[in-house]
Amino acid sequence: xxxxxxxxxxxxxxxxxxxxxxxxxxxxxxxxxxxxxxxxxxxxxxxxxxxxxxxxxxxxxxxxxxxxxxxxxxxxxxxxxxxxxxxxxxxxxxxxxxxxxxxxxxxxxxxxxxxxxxxxxxxxxxxxxxxxxxxxxxxxxxxxxxxxxxxxxxxxxxxxxxxxxxxxxxxxxxxxxxxxxx
Numbered sequence: 219x220x221x222x223x224x225x226x227x228x229x230x231x232x233x234x235x236x237x238x239x240x241x242x243x244x245x246x247x248x249x250x251x252x253x254x255x256x257x258x259x260x261x262x263x264x265x266x267x268x269x270x271x272x273x274x275x276x277x278x279x280x281x282x283x284x285x286x287x288x289x290x291x292x293x294x295x296x297x298x299x300x301x302x303x304x305x306x307x308x309x310x311x312x313x314x315x316x317x318x319x320x321x322x323x324x325x326x327x328x329x330x331x332x333x334x335x336x337x338x339x340x341x342x343x344x345x346x347x348x349x350x351x352x353x354x355x356x357x358x359x360x361x362x363x364x365x366x367x368x369x370x371x372x373x374x375x376x377x378x379x380x381x382x383x384x385x386x387x388x389x390x391x392x393x394x395x396x397x398x399x400x
Contacts, residue, residue, distance in 0.1 A: 268292035269343065269374075270333045271312055271391055278329045278345035278367070288314040291332055291393045309376075312391040320360055320382035323348055330366065330378050332393060343372035344393060348380065359383065366393065373397070 268290035275282030291312040300306075316323075328348045334341035346366040355361050359382045366376040373396025381388040 266395060267335050269310065269393065270336055270339060272331055272333075273316070273323065273328050273348070273389070274331050275326065275328060277327065277347045278331070278369075281329060281331055281342075281345070285326070285328060286316045286318060288312055288316070288330070288389055288391065290336075291391050308395045310393045310395060312389075312393075314389045315383070316387050316389055317385065318387060319385055320352070320362065320380055320387045323380065323387055324352070324362065330364070330389070330391065332366065332374065332376075332391070334372070342369045343374045344376055345369055346378055348378075355381070366391070 269292070271288040271291050272284040273286040273288065275285050289312045291310045293308070294311050330346050330348060331342055332344040333339050334343050344366040346364040348362070348364055350362055350364055352360045352362050361379065361381040364378050364380070366374075366378060368375050374393055376391065376393040378392070379388075379390045381390075
């Protein structure tokens, strides 16, 4: 494993994931952009329900069977109160502890796939192959950040963080909602 210096604590990982997600929002040709100084509320996103997510065998191009279910990627408002301006771009999150070591998840050739809804489980909206650079956190545990790319014109992109914890792995998914739902 490669060891990079990281700021202790989970907030550094979340900040890095959100910074990456913000870059995806600002990318030309990506999600629609609001001109500077013209903030507009996000329309229709609240109706976009929770998204089932799984770790699948294979890659995003050739998804295999579900290996590990993840908690639904959902609006975090149920666990707290919205703060800040109403123009803040919404994200949905999922946090799951799975009973498989990070090394085995990486070695097995897996992907994280996010579905539109439980009712439309066959409609995929975002996916990321589990691979990249494993870094060591302040507790000498391995962690990996991956990107989730848009599928099927959904407008959903995001990141996932996988953190080793002995025989288990913590998996956090952050999904950026599109500006407008069709």
